[in-house]
Amino acid sequence: MTRRKRGPKLPTWLQDSVGGARPAEYEISEPESEVSEKSDSFQSYARRTFSKADVESYTTPFLDFITQNPTVFHAVDAIAKRLLSHGFTKLSAREPWSDSIKKGGKYFVERNGSSIIAFAIGSNYEPGNGVAVIASHVDALTTKVKPIPTKPTRAGYEQLGIAPYAGALNKTWWDRDLGIGGKVLVRDPTTDRIVPRLVKLDWPIARIPTLAPHFGAPADDPNPNPETQMVPIIGLDNSDLTEEKAQGTSKTDRLGGAGAFTSTQPERLVKAIAGQLKIEDYSSIVNWELEVFDTQPAQLGGLAKEFIFAPRIDDKLCSYAAIEALVASTASSETNRDYPFLAGDSSIIKLVGCFDDEEISSLLRQGARSNFLPSTIERIVAAFLGGQVNSDLISQTYANGFMISADVSHAVNPNYLNVYLENHAPRLNVGVAVEADPNGHTTTNSVSTAFLQRVADKCDSTLQVFQIRNDSRSGGTVGPMLSSATGMRAIDAGVPQLSMHSIRATVGDKDPGLGVKLFKGYFDHFEEVDAEF
Numbered sequence: 001m002t003r004r005k006r007g008p009k010l011p012t013w014l015q016d017s018v019g020g021a022r023p024a025e026y027e028i029s030e031p032e033s034e035v036s037e038k039s040d041s042f043q044s045y046a047r048r049t050f051s052k053a054d055v056e057s058y059t060t061p062f063l064d065f066i067t068q069n070p071t072v073f074h075a076v077d078a079i080a081k082r083l084l085s086h087g088f089t090k091l092s093a094r095e096p097w098s099d100s101i102k103k104g105g106k107y108f109v110e111r112n113g114s115s116i117i118a119f120a121i122g123s124n125y126e127p128g129n130g131v132a133v134i135a136s137h138v139d140a141l142t143t144k145v146k147p148i149p150t151k152p153t154r155a156g157y158e159q160l161g162i163a164p165y166a167g168a169l170n171k172t173w174w175d176r177d178l179g180i181g182g183k184v185l186v187r188d189p190t191t192d193r194i195v196p197r198l199v200k201l202d203w204p205i206a207r208i209p210t211l212a213p214h215f216g217a218p219a220d221d222p223n224p225n226p227e228t229q230m231v232p233i234i235g236l237d238n239s240d241l242t243e244e245k246a247q248g249t250s251k252t253d254r255l256g257g258a259g260a261f262t263s264t265q266p267e268r269l270v271k272a273i274a275g276q277l278k279i280e281d282y283s284s285i286v287n288w289e290l291e292v293f294d295t296q297p298a299q300l301g302g303l304a305k306e307f308i309f310a311p312r313i314d315d316k317l318c319s320y321a322a323i324e325a326l327v328a329s330t331a332s333s334e335t336n337r338d339y340p341f342l343a344g345d346s347s348i349i350k351l352v353g354c355f356d357d358e359e360i361s362s363l364l365r366q367g368a369r370s371n372f373l374p375s376t377i378e379r380i381v382a383a384f385l386g387g388q389v390n391s392d393l394i395s396q397t398y399a400n401g402f403m404i405s406a407d408v409s410h411a412v413n414p415n416y417l418n419v420y421l422e423n424h425a426p427r428l429n430v431g432v433a434v435e436a437d438p439n440g441h442t443t444t445n446s447v448s449t450a451f452l453q454r455v456a457d458k459c460d461s462t463l464q465v466f467q468i469r470n471d472s473r474s475g476g477t478v479g480p481m482l483s484s485a486t487g488m489r490a491i492d493a494g495v496p497q498l499s500m501h502s503i504r505a506t507v508g509d510k511d512p513g514l515g516v517k518l519f520k521g522y523f524d525h526f527e528e529v530d531a532e533f
Helices: 013-020 041-044 052-056 059-068 072-084 267-276 314-331 373-385 391-400 414-421 446-458 481-488 510-528
Strands: 004-006 026-030 104-109 115-121 129-139 142-150 159-164 179-187 193-208 231-237 285-294 299-301 307-310 351-354 402-405 432-436 462-464 489-492 504-508
Touching: 013 391, 026 351, 052 446, 052 510, 059 072, 059 299, 059 307, 059 314, 059 462, 059 510, 072 104, 072 115, 072 179, 072 351, 104 462, 115 314, 129 314, 129 373, 129 481, 129 510, 159 285, 193 267, 193 285, 231 267, 267 285, 314 351, 314 504, 314 510, 373 391, 373 481, 402 446, 402 481, 402 510, 446 489, 446 510, 481 489
Parallel strands: 129 351, 129 402, 402 489, 432 462
Antiparallel strands: 004 026, 104 115, 115 351, 142 159, 142 285, 159 231, 179 193, 179 285, 193 231, 299 307, 307 504, 432 489
16 A cells, blocks of 8 residues: 655756656655665666756856866865765865765865865675776866066066966967966964965956067967967056156065065065955965966857857866766765665765876876875775775775776867768767777777776767877876776776867867766666676
């Protein structure tokens, strides 16, 4: 015998899976006795295919994520806040985890404020069970403010010393509206502790001006000097034309006083940052890491608004999709109290790593080539062994694991069809592309491709494939370094984009949601697919 119970609205990504659009409340059949969270019908909710509306529901949030988080520090901070709001607990790498990590729990840990690893422990997890990993990078091509960026005024212009990060300061950076933001270290006057704070001057401050074509050869130089000819202007100072010509600033007049960090920085930049952070004592600013970024917001384009035109897509897009997939796949009683069964009875670790420094070879402590991912997984396993490291169980965890190395791929460009390999030219708004390379620049092989194809079949996703032509060079990402360090099976796969490494790139409006759809399917179906191999 059953009774009818009035239930609350399902999460957006589940509404279609229970029979199409529903009102704010809907009816579900339920035994009079306590509902079993293991029932097939209930468990199937979490694994149903995204509807078209579910896929499209990620478009606007992704636009907001890109626009509101212009630096790597802002992006990681936004991810952390997103995780906290969905029941994840922040861990400190400097504290023991043995008493903090529990089965069924969800956690994250940061490094440098520019890399983050989030993971969920299955309620049936046992040490040695597998780990389903999605590894991406959250840094993007940018320009960074030099340690001492103050430059002499030239012809009435104030300028800022910047340096390219990876392949930035290319021709697409000319004549763009550029803002300044990043991490500022501030000494708290009440505790005397140094704390990081984020700053975002998101109005057009800087611009790298081109030389008009009327000047001939210098304007047509294909290789301008990035040190002398790509220096942004940030203000005007024509005081040298007046009788009150500036006589220089004495050491005692410098912001913060002689010897202070701020005394080495452009005065108006210091005042702008201090003003936004409401800092009155300039000397309390100990140091900072600042980026110069495109201020134009991410937006929809095309006749039917089927494109996304945005900065920093590579690769905040795959990081965003992976985090959203983890959030959706691990919905629990903490964030969805009426449907605790959505957490499922997983026996694995579901993990997403968003790393910094991929664009410069991942060699720093916050990069994928560091010990961040291996040490995190090892500490998780050890937490269930009383804090004791068991190398056999850790190796078993890696052997039972799998990793998607998620980095954007190349979408086909209609104006350069001749440079693409036939049958290996991904399109926008179709699905994630598997990236292959015969020379080891990717981790993709027959086993990992078959594995991800089975996942795609189960969650109704389309996989595309990309491989570079023999007469072009292939890029690489975090997959090979992480797979070789851990021994995990792995595949490289990412959302296709146009104009990679431009200051602004293009993807389809459905591509963020299509990424979430596949990645969530990977987490949801990992155990049943793994059992086939």
